[in-house]
Amino acid sequence: MKIAFPHMGKLYIALGTAIEILGGEVVVPPYNNKRTLELGSLNSPEAVCFPYKLVLGNYMEAIENGAEAVLMIDSPGICRLGQYSTSLRTTLTDLGYDVKFINFDLYKGKLKELYIKFKEATGNANPITLIRAINMALLKIKILDDVDRVLAYYRARELKEGDADKRYFRGLGEIEAALGYKEALKAKNNTIKYIKSTPIDKNKEIVTIDLVGEVYVVLDQFSNLDIEKELGRLGVHVNRQINLSDWVQASIMPSVLRFGKTHEEKARSSARSFLKRDVGGDAIESIGDVALAGKHHSADGVVHLLPFTCMPEIVAQNILPNVRCKEDIPVLSLVLDEHMGRAGYITRLEAFVDLLKRRKRVEPKVHSLSTAII
Ligand code: SF4
Numbered sequence: 001m002k003i004a005f006p007h008m009g010k011l012y013i014a015l016g017t018a019i020e021i022l023g024g025e026v027v028v029p030p031y032n033n034k035r036t037l038e039l040g041s042l043n044s045p046e047a048v049c050f051p052y053k054l055v056l057g058n059y060m061e062a063i064e065n066g067a068e069a070v071l072m073i074d075s076p077g078i079c080r081l082g083q084y085s086t087s088l089r090t091t092l093t094d095l096g097y098d099v100k101f102i103n104f105d106l107y108k109g110k111l112k113e114l115y116i117k118f119k120e121a122t123g124n125a126n127p128i129t130l131i132r133a134i135n136m137a138l139l140k141i142k143i144l145d146d147v148d149r150v151l152a153y154y155r156a157r158e159l160k161e162g163d164a165d166k167r168y169f170r171g172l173g174e175i176e177a178a179l180g181y182k183e184a185l186k187a188k189n190n191t192i193k194y195i196k197s198t199p200i201d202k203n204k205e206i207v208t209i210d211l212v213g214e215v216y217v218v219l220d221q222f223s224n225l226d227i228e229k230e231l232g233r234l235g236v237h238v239n240r241q242i243n244l245s246d247w248v249q250a251s252i253m254p255s256v257l258r259f260g261k262t263h264e265e266k267a268r269s270s271a272r273s274f275l276k277r278d279v280g281g282d283a284i285e286s287i288g289d290v291a292l293a294g295k296h297h298s299a300d301g302v303v304h305l306l307p308f309t310c311m312p313e314i315v316a317q318n319i320l321p322n323v324r325c326k327e328d329i330p331v332l333s334l335v336l337d338e339h340m341g342r343a344g345y346i347t348r349l350e351a352f353v354d355l356l357k358r359r360k361r362v363e364p365k366v367h368s369l370s371t372a373i374i
Pocket residue numbers: 049050051079080081214216280281282307309310311312313
């Protein structure tokens with residue numbers, strides 16, 4: 001069976017590896033692009049949240065490219081994510097697509113459900129291979145987050161624009177191709193070595209920005225118009241506060257297998273004085289991340305990304321002015337949707353970065369630790 005799944009940042013690298021180890025055949029849809037969004041928007045309710053439209057577009061393009069089964073997630077929660085798989089299934093069926101739906105029902109538990117659904121998708125019932133596949137996927141997710149952190153440092157300081165990214169993409173191919181632990185770790189070390197060979201100006205005037213918000217748009221370069229790269233170009237060291245491994249820890253990993261507090265748990269406790277209860281999605285994490293950045297002076301400013309009509313992040317956006325005043329940290333909220341214009345978006349980023357640079361010259365607060373070389 002040819003299996004497909006939607007994009008979410010670089011998740012396709014980890015999930016594709018797991019399915020390959022289990023003997024399945026993967027159809028990776030084209031990375032999110034204008035056509036994906038057009039297909040998704042055309043067949044979605046207008047007011048549904050932005051990630052839904054891209055996910056639907058991914059499924060449609062994957063099925064056009066020969067996918068026979070699609071993986072979906074039924075997730076507990078109090079936002080629209082809980083309705084995603086039902087609505088997507090109905091839409092794809094109404095559109096006449098003949099495809100098998102394989103639902104990871106996270107209401108039913110995590111590891112057991114992963115085992116059952118991977119078995120259904122790939123036909124492989126060997127628990128040892130399954131454990132190996134899951135471990136490899138988790139390792140790759142950790143590797144991808146680690147190399148992204150190194151890239152953020154070099155991107156902000158590179159002498160020639162795009163140099164660090166070129167080296168990063170060279171390594172990314174090696175990470176993607178690795179099927180064993182040693183191979184994956186070697187690919188990680190190579191990638192870091194390539195990135196570190198980028199000529200940089202260590203004395204460049206840098207500001208640090210924490211990137212927070214709804215996980216899908218924070219991770220997806222198409223939705224956020226490649227914000228990390230744009231900020232890097234402006235001399236910004238970006239610390240992405242919500243990563244793929246945080247999402248996997250919180251959403252997929254059973255609590256008994258976790259080490260220490262998850263990002264969500266840490267953010268939740270620092271958000272407590274501003275928001276007492278979970279309002280769904282990543283809202284409480286957005287608030288907690290801004291509060292933490294202000295309290296620890298770990299960033300010069302924060303960019304908060306939210307998809308248009310995302311209910312939890314609209315709540316967060318309305319609470320953030322309080323956090324900003326109490327913790328004395330500048331915050332820029334950017335709403336993302338299919339009507340977003342690139343020029344206006346970049347202008348807002350440039351103005352925000354200018355403001356942070358001027359503020360920093362007058363009152364340097366940020367700990368050097370946060371911008372230290374990794
Ligand atoms: S968090 Fe927001 S954008 Fe994400 S699924 Fe929920 S409502 Fe949609």
